[in-house]
Amino acid sequence: QVQLQESGPGLVKPSQALSLTCTVSGGSISSGNYYWSWIRQPAGEGLEWIGRIYTLGSTNYNPSLKSRVTISVDTSKNQFSLKLSSVTAADTAVYYCARVSYYDSTNLDVFDIWGQGTMVTVSS
C-alpha cells in the first residue's frame, strides 16, 4: 500500500526558506490520476491547505501563500517537495504531505493518504 513520509529540517531561521520533501513508497508517484498536496497545522489549530501538484507538473496554491510557495515533483525519486520562502514564526507548524484522489463515483477529490507529519519551528 502507498505510504508517504515527510523529511526536512525541523528548525528554520526567520526570513530563510523552509524546504520539505515527501517520499512516496509502495507505488509510483506517476501512476494513477492523483494530485500530491501539502497541508499544515499550527500547534492546537486547524488544517490549512498549502497547495498541490500533478505529476505532469501543474500546480495550484493557496492564494494566501502563493507568493512564497513552490511545490515541485521528482518522478525519478518518487518524491515531491515544498519550498516556502521568507518564513516567520507564523509558519511554525506540523507539515503534512497527502495524496489527493479523485473519486469517479462522486466526482470529488479527497485526501485519502497522509504522511505522519513533520514539525517545523521557525526561530533564530
Add this chain to the structure above:
Amino acid sequence: IQMTQSPSSLSASVGDRITISCRASHSISSYLNWYQQKPGKAPKLLLYAASSLQSGVPSRFSGSGSGTDFTLTISSLQPEDFATYYCQQSYSPLMYTFGQGTKLEI
C-alpha cells in the same frame, strides 16, 4: 469558500449519539468530506461526498446534507472515537478549505 463547524468542542459519554455541524459560506453541493484526527496523528478520511463511508470506517459514522449545511453523526460513541473532527470542501479544487475542527471529549 469558508467552512464553519459547530460546536468547537463537545463533551459526551461512551454510547452517546452525537452530531457535529459544518456550514459552508457558499453552496458546495455534496462536495464535502469528513476527517478524524487523533492527537499526534495525521487526519484520517471518514466520509466523502457528504454521506459515503470510506472503506474500513465503522457504520456508526454517518453523514448528511447538501448545499451549505452538513452533519456528521456518530450513533453510539466508542472510546476510540474521542478525537477532533474536520470537515473539508472539495467544491473548489483550486482552493480546498477545512473547518476549524470539533474536539470530541469524554
